[in-house]
Amino acid sequence: MDFLIDVSYFVAAALFILGLKRMSSPTTARGGIVWAGVGMLVATVITFATPGMHNYGWMTLAILIGGGLAWYSGKKVAMTDMPQMIAIYNGMGGGAAAAIAAVELMRGTFPSTTFQVLAVIGAMIGSVAFSGSMIAFAKLQGLMKRSLIFPRQQLINLAVFAGMLVMGFLLMGADQPGSFGILVFFALALAFGIMMTLPIGGADMPVVISLYNALTGLAVAFEGFVLGNAAMIIAGTVVGSAGTLLTQLMAKAMNRPISNVLFSGFGSGAEGEAGAGGEQGTMKEIDSTDAAVMMAYADKVIIVPGYGMAVAQAQHKVWELTQLLQERGVTVKFAIHPVAGRMPGHMNVLLAEAGVPYDLIYDLEEINNEFAQADVALVIGANDVVNPAARNNPDSPIYGMPILDADKARNVIVVKRGRGKGFSGIENALFFLDNTRMLYGDGQEVAGKLIAEIKQL
Amino acid sequence: MIEGFTALYIFMLAGFTGYEVIARVPVILHTPLMSGSNFVHGIVLVGAMVAMGHATTDVEKLIGFIGVMLAAGNAVGGYVVTERMLEMFKSSKETK
Numbered sequence: 001m002d003f004l005i006d007v008s009y010f011v012a013a014a015l016f017i018l019g020l021k022r023m024s025s026p027t028t029a030r031g032g033i034v035w036a037g038v039g040m041l042v043a044t045v046i047t048f049a050t051p052g053m054h055n056y057g058w059m060t061l062a063i064l065i066g067g068g069l070a071w072y073s074g075k076k077v078a079m080t081d082m083p084q085m086i087a088i089y090n091g092m093g094g095g096a097a098a099a100i101a102a103v104e105l106m107r108g109t110f111p112s113t114t115f116q117v118l119a120v121i122g123a124m125i126g127s128v129a130f131s132g133s134m135i136a137f138a139k140l141q142g143l144m145k146r147s148l149i150f151p152r153q154q155l156i157n158l159a160v161f162a163g164m165l166v167m168g169f170l171l172m173g174a175d176q177p178g179s180f181g182i183l184v185f186f187a188l189a190l191a192f193g194i195m196m197t198l199p200i201g202g203a204d205m206p207v208v209i210s211l212y213n214a215l216t217g218l219a220v221a222f223e224g225f226v227l228g229n230a231a232m233i234i235a236g237t238v239v240g241s242a243g244t245l246l247t248q249l250m251a252k253a254m255n256r257p258i259s260n261v262l263f264s265g266f267g268s269g270a271e272g273e274a275g276a277g278g279e280q281g282t283m284k285e286i287d288s289t290d291a292a293v294m295m296a297y298a299d300k301v302i303i304v305p306g307y308g309m310a311v312a313q314a315q316h317k318v319w320e321l322t323q324l325l326q327e328r329g330v331t332v333k334f335a336i337h338p339v340a341g342r343m344p345g346h347m348n349v350l351l352a353e354a355g356v357p358y359d360l361i362y363d364l365e366e367i368n369n370e371f372a373q374a375d376v377a378l379v380i381g382a383n384d385v386v387n388p389a390a391r392n393n394p395d396s397p398i399y400g401m402p403i404l405d406a407d408k409a410r411n412v413i414v415v416k417r418g419r420g421k422g423f424s425g426i427e428n429a430l431f432f433l434d435n436t437r438m439l440y441g442d443g444q445e446v447a448g449k450l451i452a453e454i455k456q457l
Numbered sequence: 458m459i460e461g462f463t464a465l466y467i468f469m470l471a472g473f474t475g476y477e478v479i480a481r482v483p484v485i486l487h488t489p490l491m492s493g494s495n496f497v498h499g500i501v502l503v504g505a506m507v508a509m510g511h512a513t514t515d516v517e518k519l520i521g522f523i524g525v526m527l528a529a530g531n532a533v534g535g536y537v538v539t540e541r542m543l544e545m546f547k548s549s550k551e552t553k
Contacts, residue, residue, distance in 0.1 A: 009503075012500070016497045016500070017474055017478065019493070019497070020475075020478050020479075020490070020493060020494065020497065021478050023486065023489065023490050023493045023539075023543070024478060024479060024481070024482040024486060024490060025482075025483075025486075026483070026485065026486060026546050029486060029489060029543045029546055030543045030544055030546060032493065032543070033493055033496070033536065033539045033540050033543055034540075036493065036496060036497055036536075037496075037536050037540075040496070040499060040500065040502075040532055040536070043500060043503050044502055044503060044506075044532075047502075047503045047506045047507065048506075050506075050507055050510060052510075052511065053506075053507070053510025053511065054510055054511075054512075055509055055510060055512060055518060055521070056510075058509070058518065058522055059506055059509055059510065059521075059522075059525055061522075062509070062522045062523075062525035062526040062529065063502075063525060063526075063529040064529075065526055065529075066525065066526035066527060066528065066529030066530040066533070067529040067530065067532070067533040068533075069530060070529070070530040070531075070532075070533040070534030070537065071533050071534070071537055073534065074533070074534045074536075074537030074538045074541070075537055075541075077538070079541075079542075082488065082492070082538065082542065083488075085534065085538055086488075086491060086492050086495055086535075086538065088534075089495055089496075089499075089530060089531050089534035089535045089538065090495045090498075090531070090535075092527040092528070092530040092531040092534070093495070093498050093499060093501050093527070093528065093531035093535075095523075095524070095527040096501045096502070096504075096505045096524045096525070096527040096528035096531060097501050097504075098524075099505060099508070099520050099521065099523055099524025099527065100501070100504050100505055100508045100524055102520050102524075103508040103509070103511075103512055103517050103520050103521050103524070104508060106514070106516065106517055106520075107511070107512075107513070107517065114461075179516075209491075210491055213491055213494060213495050213498075216495075216498050216501075217494070217497075217498045220498045220500065220501045220504070221468070221471075223501065223504050224504060225464055227504050227507055227508070229503060229504055229507070230467065231500055231503060232500050232501065232503060232504050233464070233467050233468065233471065234467060234471045235497050235498060235500040236498055236500070236501075237467070237468055237471035237472050237475065238471050238472075238474055238475035238478070238494075238497065239475065239494045239495075239497050239498045240472070240475065241471070241472040241473070241474075241475035241476045242475035242476065242478060242479040242490075242494050243475075243491070243494055245475075245476055245479045245480065246479060246487060246490065246491055246494075249487065250487065253484070336484070336485070338484050338487075341488075343487065343488050343491070344484050344487035344488060345484055345485050345486055345487035345488035345489060345490070345491075346488045348484075348485035348486075348488070349488055349489065349542045349545065352542075352545035352546050353545050358485060358546055361485060363483065363484050363485070364484075
């Protein structure tokens with residue numbers, strides 16, 4: 001039996017790596033998750049056969065409850081809410097790793113101190129990832145509107161962190177850790193996860209979620225060492241390093257060093273308003289008839305979608321509009337900024353949901369040179385990612401962030417709900433340019449009108 | 458049990474593997490891939506099951522129960538969400 005269990009874990013670990021590898025290319029991605037899923041199923045089923053286990057009834061019940069709830073919520077969630085669902089599932093993984101550590105610490109029988117040390121470190125990381133992810137979920141779900149910033153926050157966070165470390169060290173060295181000490185340790189670790197995440201603004205959340213994803217991976221790997229389970233060590237470590245790299249890529253795309261994200265409140269706006277409030281000039285309006293004509297007789301149209309489009313549920317209409325233009329012989333391309341949507345790649349998912357094939361969708365580096373040859377750049381629901389201030393205004397808080405050069409197109413049409421500022425509260429210089437026309441209205445309505453107008457031409 | 462340096466070797470090689478697998482991934486797949494890696498650490502379910510299976514006191518059983526429940530949520534939720542996202546990736550050849 002032991003041999004069969006070992007073989008199953010080995011196969012599972014291999015399937016995880018192959019699955020992730022397949023997931024990193026769009027053509028094979030759909031198969032990748034199935035491979036990894038098979039690995040998970042094999043590993044879970046064979047674990048029931050582990051010698052010397054009890055509590056099978058309750059165990060099955062726990063799997064059914066946890067799995068059932070997650071199945072239901074995962075099937076039901078809207079694509080726009082994906083980031084917070086990832087956060088909550090990730091938090092659950094961290095919590096599970098912490099729970100393993102808690103059980104092992106209470107039993108208090110470790111083969112050597114190394115195992116005890118790793119159990120405590122895994123518990124720390126897992127707990128922080130758990131409570132931090134829950135706060136990230138609450139923020140993205142809109143349950144918690146403001147970034148909580150209070151005086152001496154850094155100092156108090158540091159105190160909680162230090163307290164967690166001290167308790168951790170005590171547990172690492174204890175022969176038979178006491179229940180009370182374990183309780184205090186977990187309370188501090190959970191509190192630290194909350195305190196650390198509270199001051200971070202909604203715009204930075206994707207980076208934080210990605211970081212917690214990597215941390216959960218590490219926690220799983222450490223608990224894997226403690227239990228002597230190679231599948232957990234390998235899967236956890238692979239996720240830990242892949243997640244770290246992903247976090248770096250995201251932070252780079254947003255031009256926000258990870259240390260900035262973690263230790264300062266971007267959403268507070270204090271730094272933002274001062275530098276960029278002085279944008280002058282007038283915004284020129286256009287109505288949907290003129291905009292439709294402009295696009296219908298263009299050779300090349302580049303669409304720059306942003307989160308606003310997804311909020312207005314306009315992606316289906318935009319795809320309909322695209323097909324209509326294609327029938328007229330217009331070349332249509334989609335330009336996606338790395339942080340369009342709520343996290344890198346989120347916009348691609350939203351467009352894919354509407355049926356837009358991925359070979360019409362281009363990254364920033366691929367398409368930025370093409371704006372100069374485009375007749376029309378249609379900016380729909382995007383704002384900061386097309387703000388030329390990032391290129392030429394050193395005072396702007398987003399200065400240096402890579403942007404889509406929509407302003408270089410011959411004509412720019414900006415579809416926007418109203419005259420207000422964007423997600424980050426920064427005035428957009430693009431709106432005041434001579435070749436820019438503003439098309440006010442709800443994204444879905446506007447796209448519908450454009451479709452109707454083009455059909456009449 | 459996996460002891461000392463063997464563990465360290467596994468850790469190092471798996472670390473490089475994770476890095477290499479992700480290194481050349483296009484931006485369009487960042488979100489699905491994050492979700493996919495989120496699913497993969499759902500393997501914590503296996504550990505939670507073992508921990509619960511060996512639990513003796515009621516408190517241990519309760520914590521084990523919570524752990525298994527959370528881990529199952531991680532694995533199942535991660536799979537469902539990732540699969541939903543990935544099944545939408547089609548090229549224009551497939552849609553026509």
